[in-house]
Amino acid sequence: MIYLVRHGQTDWNLEGKNQGQTDIELNETGIQQAKDIAIQLSKIKFDAVFSSPLKRALKTCQIIYPGKIIIDDRLKERCNGELEGKINPKGIVNFNDPNETRYGIEPLSFFKDRLKQFWDFILKDYQNKNVLIVTHAGVGIWTQVYFNGEPKNGNYEQYKISNGTVQQFKNNSL
DSSP: OOEEOOOOOBBHHTBBOOTTTTTOOBBBBHHHHHHHHHHHHHOOOOOOEEOOHHHHHHHHHHHHHHOEEEEOOGGGGGOOGGGGGGGOOOGOOTTTTOOOOGGGGGHHHHHHHHHHHHHEEEHHSTSSOOOOEEEEEHHHHHHHHHHHHHHHOOOGGGGOOOOTTEEEEEOOOO
């Protein structure tokens, strides 16, 4: 089973600021969320643990799992360029538009491709294993697209998970 965790809360989450790849620390609520997840997942023996290198994800992962963590750059949030640190940048651009690259936004095709490479690797090398992965909201959205397909109504926001939330995906053979 794959256990995908979105990092705990940061002050920027609380303020509604776009984080992207800006390296923001967890706040006290985020630390507590990670501790709660640690308890929730405490009975699971993980065969491998992966984290984004960004502080908010890595710290969440370290609180949840005290063992060896594999840091993988493919799990970084999408770079949102000049819109990082801005409040409600969704009013400025459509992040789900594959042609949107204004303001230095990482092209959606690049972001989706690096995630596809990661998930193809996990499904090949960790089939039928328990894998913990700690990452970000955008990664969570496009992970759901990878496993479940495009949302039928076109609303990608319905795939967004809250801070300190765990999602599960099967990684066994059919």
